[in-house]
Amino acid sequence: MDNYFNQLENCIVYIDDILLYSRTEEDHIRLLEKFIHIITHSGISLSKKKAEIMKNQIEFLGIQIDKNGIKMQNHIVQKIINSEEPDRYKKEITIIFRIGKPGQGIYT
Numbered sequence: 001m002d003n004y005f006n007q008l009e010n011c012i013v014y015i016d017d018i019l020l021y022s023r024t025e026e027d028h029i030r031l032l033e034k035f036i037h038i039i040t041h042s043g044i045s046l047s048k049k050k051a052e053i054m055k056n057q058i059e060f061l062g063i064q065i066d067k068n069g070i071k072m073q074n075h076i077v078q079k080i081i082n083s084e085e086p087d088r089y090k091k092e093i094t095i096i097f098r099i100g101k102p103g104q105g106i107y108t
Helices: 025-042 074-082 088-100
Strands: 009-014 017-020 057-060 064-065 069-072
Touching: 017 025, 017 057, 069 074
Parallel strands: none
Antiparallel strands: 009 017, 057 064, 064 069
């Protein structure tokens, strides 16, 4: 699916999740028009359940994104805090995996 949207700026595709982002409402409307053109001509179907349009805060791949930046969702933070105390090596790998996985490829 990435091939369809690689010409769009401000578009992140991760498997079947797509994030469109813009600084202004006008820019976002223009981006949505381009996006709709692509999905209409490519035959891609979207999930109404997963669709969120014109939001100021979203959850994407286990992280919360808003105008103030990016942070992990609270339930993921709680999993890390409440995790058992395994041996040191296993704990470090587990924490690295939990922290690294949700935000891979998304930078501010």
